[in-house]
Amino acid sequence: MKKISEAVVRRLPIYLVVLNDLHKRDIQTVSSQDLGNKLDLNPAQIRKDLAYFGEFGRKGIGYDVSYLIEKIRQILKLDQPLSVGLVGAGNLGRALCNYNTYLKDNMKIMAVFDAHPSVVGTQINSLTVQAMDDLKEKVEELHIVIGIITVPAVEAQNVADRFVDAGVKAILNFAPTILRVPEHIRIHYADFTRELLSLAYYLEKNEEEDDEPAVD
Amino acid sequence: MKKISEAVVRRLPIYLVVLNDLHKRDIQTVSSQDLGNKLDLNPAQIRKDLAYFGEFGRKGIGYDVSYLIEKIRQILKLDQPLSVGLVGAGNLGRALCNYNTYLKDNMKIMAVFDAHPSVVGTQINSLTVQAMDDLKEKVEELHIVIGIITVPAVEAQNVADRFVDAGVKAILNFAPTILRVPEHIRIHYADFTRELLSLAYYLEKNEEEDDEPAVD
Numbered sequence: 001m002k003k004i005s006e007a008v009v010r011r012l013p014i015y016l017v018v019l020n021d022l023h024k025r026d027i028q029t030v031s032s033q034d035l036g037n038k039l040d041l042n043p044a045q046i047r048k049d050l051a052y053f054g055e056f057g058r059k060g061i062g063y064d065v066s067y068l069i070e071k072i073r074q075i076l077k078l079d080q081p082l083s084v085g086l087v088g089a090g091n092l093g094r095a096l097c098n099y100n101t102y103l104k105d106n107m108k109i110m111a112v113f114d115a116h117p118s119v120v121g122t123q124i125n126s127l128t129v130q131a132m133d134d135l136k137e138k139v140e141e142l143h144i145v146i147g148i149i150t151v152p153a154v155e156a157q158n159v160a161d162r163f164v165d166a167g168v169k170a171i172l173n174f175a176p177t178i179l180r181v182p183e184h185i186r187i188h189y190a191d192f193t194r195e196l197l198s199l200a201y202y203l204e205k206n207e208e209e210d211d212e213p214a215v216d
Numbered sequence: 217m218k219k220i221s222e223a224v225v226r227r228l229p230i231y232l233v234v235l236n237d238l239h240k241r242d243i244q245t246v247s248s249q250d251l252g253n254k255l256d257l258n259p260a261q262i263r264k265d266l267a268y269f270g271e272f273g274r275k276g277i278g279y280d281v282s283y284l285i286e287k288i289r290q291i292l293k294l295d296q297p298l299s300v301g302l303v304g305a306g307n308l309g310r311a312l313c314n315y316n317t318y319l320k321d322n323m324k325i326m327a328v329f330d331a332h333p334s335v336v337g338t339q340i341n342s343l344t345v346q347a348m349d350d351l352k353e354k355v356e357e358l359h360i361v362i363g364i365i366t367v368p369a370v371e372a373q374n375v376a377d378r379f380v381d382a383g384v385k386a387i388l389n390f391a392p393t394i395l396r397v398p399e400h401i402r403i404h405y406a407d408f409t410r411e412l413l414s415l416a417y418y419l420e421k422n423e424e425e426d427d428e429p430a431v432d
Contacts, residue, residue, distance in 0.1 A: 016413065021394075077419060084412070090314075091311035092307070096408060098306075099409055146415060150311075170419055172408075172415055186419070188415050190406075198228065199362060199388055200293045202225075202386060202402040
């Protein structure tokens, strides 16, 4: 299969959200036009994205929803179980554990760790918060391949080092700081302040219209 | 000023995180090479990004950290106060309110709302959770321009409609669902499952190396 660009890889989960929704409502086929409307994307873009993995669409009928779900899950490697570990059992960590129910796609948070003795042993749904000293052993035992970091910025690098040492292959970092990891570790940043700050940029035009009417 | 591409706008907050860190450590100049190392980005890409808003770098000296911070804040419209409102005072909502301390850049969550009577009136740091019935009035009173949605997927569209009706200009949605908003409203998705799912794709190569040694 051709190498898929990062932009496409990031769109695939969005397609999956919409397709799962259609599937739940017993809708069996969907056109690129419909998908485009739902996602605010150009239908030509969608057709191009989906053409990466072969021809699924049939002219005048559209895409088979179940088949497309299966294919995207397969491409995203969601057709086999993926274990996730999380460090930082604060509000954000707890919120993410609650997402477990959305993660039908064989991807589950299997273990939660925290450095603070007062939190260790407490429950988050069916998970018991574990001590950092047990991280390496648990990562190996549970075959955890993705580590999520939801600790304060100053503690994040240390947690990343521990995850790498324990053998995870990818990190999703929510701490608002840049982390150094070895070349072979994939790291994604999910810092919400970044989303918020880039959103501010797009307010510019409206703001100017409101606050500075052209007077000359 | 030239129109800045979305990819660049999304990188600017990342530059800001690093630059703020350098500034805190009293470092006054930085080269594109240094920035590139810290961010795992190509220095040529960084020079190109920063060249969008005029020439700040000086050969052999690099970029003036303070000036760059000021300029990026200005471009991202962070040099003037921006009020944010949030609906959904669950774990995620509470976690985001705790980020308020990171949001030095004049952007602050000013009000939190929730539909559940048992949550209304409770405190999150200095904020008191308010009833949905007060949303419109408060959005106007506090000049809230950005709405954050941290409610379950099934409630998200209704909350988006309320925000739009109240007059916000942009929405940051954390619910794992696609929302319909009018053309003039900017919407960003910060659904963490999406980050996690796209991360899975990049595990493919390693997994195959581990699990399927070439035998023929």
